[in-house]
Amino acid sequence: MNKNVEMLQLQVTQDGDTAIIVRRSFRHPPTRVWRAMTDPALIPKWMASMDTMTRCEMDLRPGGSFHYEWGGSPENSFYFSGPILAVDAPHHMTHVEYFNGDTASGTTITTDLEARGTGTRMTIVMRYADAEAREEAIRNGMTDGFDEVYDKLEALLTKA
Amino acid sequence: MLDQSFAALSDPVRRALIQRLAEGEATVQDLARPFSISQPAISRHLKVLEDAGLIETRVDGTARPRRLKPEAVAQLWNWLGQYRTLWEVQFQKLDAVLDEIADDEQQTSRDRGAGLP
Structure with a gap:
């Protein structure tokens, strides 16, 4: 069991000033991982941790596009969308992600799936428009953890 | 801060x-x-x-x-950890989806083997 945990170990690293690299392994072959990551019927089952996806479209081909949206009402909804640049199923995909349709600054994302034994080694490289955009993405990515951090802080202060 | x-x-x-x-x-x-x-x-x-x-x-x-300042760096580390945690939460869900579709695939091939549509 411990071996498995080690094998799947997530790595999140910063690359240069603008990129984040996420690496992880899966116990399933690339064809299956590819299906789970690109089938619009399956994506909402795992993508994002808090809100439920309300719209999920994927036209998976070079020149195609995608649209992922969360939140029920216009005030709290947000979406990521953009063009699909390259597809080589089940091993490689490059797409550009715009937040709420803002095409002024896009994130270029490459996803690579490599067979490793009976499993898959996944590498996602997210290249942001600039260093600030990357910092912002990290900050925004963490807002879901706000409550937990404040709770911990409060517990700490109560002890002291 | x-x-x-x-x-x-x-x-x-x-x-x-x-x-x-x-x-x-x-x-x-x-x-x-x-x-x-x-x-x-x-x-x-x-x-x-x-x-x-x-x-x-x-x-x-x-x-x-x-x-x-250890406390400040520890806090920052904690926040970077949060970012990492969000990814891990997603990937654990993806693990579950993969297990689920693997069962489906097996079921489908069993059905085919039994001559079912």
């Missing part, structure tokens, strides 16, 4: 300075040595880090060594 910390760490020189200080306290001269930039420039970077609450200056006679 966290916003300021992230802004402070958006610069590669300042990240390198934090990394160096993670090994122990150091003077401006020590810190400037590996860089091809002037001591005053290093001092300016150190001031940004100090204003962000990530490092502090210790007074030791005439020396002014800089060191990390």
Whole structure:
């Protein structure tokens, strides 16, 4: 069991000033991982941790596009969308992600799936428009953890 | 304060300075040595880090060594950990989806084997 945990170990690293690299392994072959990551019927089952996806479209081909949206009402909804640049199923995909349709600054994302034994080694490289955009993405990515951090802080202060 | 910390760490020189200080306290001269930039420039970077609450200056006679403020760095680390946690939460869900569709695929091939549509 411990071996498995080690094998799947997530790595999140910063690359240069603008990129984040996420690496992880899966116990399933690339064809299956590819299906789970690109089938619009399956994506909402795992993508994002808090809100439920309300719209999920994927036209998976070079020149195609995608649209992922969360939140029920216009005030709290947000979406990521953009063009699909390259597809080589089940091993490689490059797409550009715009937040709420803002095409002024896009994130270029490459996803690579490599067979490793009976499993898959996944590498996602997210290249942001600039260093600030990357910092912002990290900050925004963490807002879901706000409550937990404040709770911990409060517990700490109560002890002291 | 966290916003300021992230802004402070958006610069590669300042990240390198934090990394160096993670090994122990150091003077401006020590810190400037590996860089091809002037001591005053290093001092300016150190001031940004100090204003962000990530490092502090210790007074030791005439020396002014800089060191990390452990609580601030621990907090920052915690937040970076949060970002990582969000990814892991997603991937654990993806693990479950993969197990689920693997069962479906097996079921489908069993059905085919039994001559079912």
